Amino acid sequence: MARPPKQRCICSLPRVSGFSPQGERPEGSVNLTYDEYEVIRLLDLLQMTQEECAAHMDISRPTVTRIYNEARRKMADMLINGKELTIGGGDVFVCTGLRPECANEEHCCQKNKELLRGRRKSEETGAP
Numbered sequence: 001m002a003r004p005p006k007q008r009c010i011c012s013l014p015r016v017s018g019f020s021p022q023g024e025r026p027e028g029s030v031n032l033t034y035d036e037y038e039v040i041r042l043l044d045l046l047q048m049t050q051e052e053c054a055a056h057m058d059i060s061r062p063t064v065t066r067i068y069n070e071a072r073r074k075m076a077d078m079l080i081n082g083k084e085l086t087i088g089g090g091d092v093f094v095c096t097g098l099r100p101e102c103a104n105e106e107h108c109c110q111k112n113k114e115l116l117r118g119r120r121k122s123e124e125t126g127a128p
Contacts, residue, residue: 008067008092009058010038018086019078026084033090036071039064 014037020026032040035057042053043064050068054061078085 005091006059008035008038008090009056009095010034010092011041011056011095013094014087017088018084020084021078021082024082027082029084029086030074030078031086031089032071032074034088034092035090036067036074037087038092039067040071040075043068 013034038057039053042048042056043050048056050061050064054064057064059067075085077083
């Protein structure tokens with residue numbers, strides 16, 4: 001019997017919900033889930049290690065690797081094939097308080113209120 005999926009913790013919802021190519025009509029769309037977006041943000045933008053990212057999201061390091069590989073595949077498909085990118089969905093919850101693993105984290109959403117964007121909107125609607 002398969003293990004049930006574990007919710008992934010993300011710091012905040014993205015400011016934008018998608019991107020569209022310019023120059024030609026999009027050839028379809030690709031959806032980047034919130035957890036894929038968060039892994040890209042933590043690994044590529046904040047330059048965390050996969051271990052730090054895993055602790056931050058409360059998931060295993062191999063899971064981070066799987067999410068990261070899928071996110072990169074989707075982004076390559078979008079860029080190479082001229083597809084629209086949407087961001088949304090996934091089994092996630094938005095961080096609501098300072099967690100022990102974030103105590104020394106410079107980019108914690110609870111320390112940097114600018115990172116909280118989107119959280120209040122999701123709390124009002126009950127959506128992740």
